[in-house]
Amino acid sequence: MISKRIRSFADMDVVASHSRHILTLFSGGLDSSYALKELARRNCKVTAMAVDVGDGVDQSDLKSIADHFGADLEVVDAREEFVNVGVIPAIRAQAKYLGIYPISSSLTRPLIAASAVRTAKRLGCDAVIHTANQSQNSLRRLNGAISQLGFGGWYGTPYEFSALSREEKIAGLAAAGLTRFQARGISGDANLWVREYESGSLDNPEAFWVPDSLYQWTAATQSKFGASVQIRFEGGRPVAVNGKRMPTMELVEQLNYHVGSFGIGRYSGLEHLDQGEKVLEVREAPAATILMDAYRHLETACLEYEVLREKASQEQLWVREAIEGRWYGKLRESAEQFIDCTAQQVSGTVGFQLRGGAADVCSIVADVPLYLTDRDAWEKSVAKIRGSNSLQIPEAMEVAA
Template sequence: MEKKFNKVVLAYSGGLDTSIIIAWLKETYGCEVIAVSANVGQADELEGLEAKALATGASKYIELDLRKEFVEDFIFPAIKANAKYEGKYLLGTSLARPIIGKKLVEVAKAEGADAICHGCTGKGNDQVRFELAIKAFAPDMPIIAPWRVWDIKSRDDEIDYAEARKIPLKINRETNYSKDKNLWHLSHEGLDLENPANEPKYDEILELGVSPEKAPDTPTYVTITFEKGIPVALDGEKMDGVTLIEKLNKIGGANGIGIIDMVENRLVGMKSRGVYETPGGTILYQAHQDLEEITVDKYTAHFKQKVSLELADILYNGYWYSPLTEAINAFVDKTQENVNGDVKLKLYKGNIIEAGMTSPTSLYSEQTASFGEDDDYNQADSAGFINLYGLPIKMIAKAKEGSL
């Protein structure tokens, strides 16, 4: 016999999964369902959700505007760390799930709910990200994951379920890509993309921009200003993080920037192919990384590269709310104290080309690096340095020839 719940908070996006889950929860548990939508920058996808949720059985609809917090507490730390999963993925979905999970707990406590439900599949990463976030703030809260228990086996089955109950859907069987959209990115999975041999139908699936072939024949220049590793201005105009990313998404998308086709290693063990659109994020990562080249010393920069890989894995795997994440972010913040200045980039047909940068805290000395005369580098000193630095190699060579 199924456990009975009186009131369930549902993470509600209005997509295929959550569109049918309200009805399924009521049929299965006889419970009240509170649909909670998190605004993390998916814009028009939120339109009409309240009416739809209430019409399909929800007792209450709550929309949370999390954009500012999403940017400042999740996206900015990822930029400062240069965190990329497997060298390509800018963690668009991974960054959004922890804040949503945290807010679901806040709503559940405020509403007196006795369970939280999400629509993630049993094959994906998001189930882990949501549930670890929930456990971090409500360790004993029951979690309902329909995909792990119901009889529905495919997205076609879901559509059948919806049609039988006259639940409206925004997709059909032919355009049934699995998508996730927020301020930072848009992902595409499923259908023809499941076969890595297929070239993505970019002209059909892209929403945040165009393919490089359709980008303008003239370049676009942007200048981004950073303070302590955080982007604070675009082309000399100060603006908040949400606005800056929105503007860069439009500029980058129009120039074919930030399209990634990737087969990644999911946390649950399988490989998964997806296409990601991250135009603004790709520009910001490049600008930030460029600025670090002149503002961060060699040994800190090299060690930070190792830390960035570790943090990307941690975030991808859902461990945002952990002591290790806190410790790494504290280290990263220390490395960003001098990451200040302007970075100019040229955007052209999917390419980001460096076009100059300046910093008031730069470690680069033009006169020291010059091929001409300088005041603080004696070229004769390098002979002794090389002799000491190369001593181990010299000893190995002597041992091989028997002359030690």
């Protein structure tokens, strides 16, 4: 029986000789471009698929590379889907890796895998190739999602067992007439929710540096924006900023630049690989930072303590299953159902005052609050009600006395 997993370029040889039509995930970066070169050399029918999850896709650039290697190009606009199945659940689940930084590729990879499986079925592709490597958690997240979605063809990445340096890939592409790629540097993965960076000057956690030019949302341009932000939620979904209602995608985009302009939302942290090794990642996520913070404050105003305490454990379960590549499993689905149930009660507005590097909460206004607004009045009312049930001397004891 032939294995359905693609783990090397030798495996790609087998697939190319048996496959009718190969779908390869394509970002236009070095790894996916080199994979296209290798597929072109094997003379098989190839469609390169790019998925737009919110940080822009240069279709002309992608098409020029695909055309260079004789591949068809498919571009899938998954921005709205990403908002609904990734961003909103992440806000509700307080989706941070060990509570340190907002997760990112854990949210997009299952969506990209689902787009790949749908596109492969529509085009009649019997193989799906991606280009994650051993030091990227996308490897297990894409493989896990494709497997859980029940794809029956070959799938995987040739870079799992065929390790090539960046310089080797650049030289190979240059020899094939594509000279646009540069020597080793920082690589990135961006979407509507998070901009994430790794490699290059970020390789060594013991001594790394981040060029200021890397950051886009968190550039210091406070003068363009006001220092206050009010975010309204309805049924656990953000619906307005400073009183202006807007679609969630537009709301997140606006907050990235507004909140980010105060230098809010920069993170550095380690993440574990499949076998336990750790790699450093740097990211910026201003909208994610303030939206999750606002949601946490608002749900504490709306939900009972025991519900909140149980929700905290479900959040960690949700995040664990997402980062381990088990997005389409029953554990994450069940945790999300619990979290979504609690979200129906979370409506109201949270206000922040922004300053350099920080967002200070200045108001929490829940539609149906559990908090007190006048402690003295509450104390008197409660004392009167509860005092009427205080200890009374039984009538028989009074007579005896």
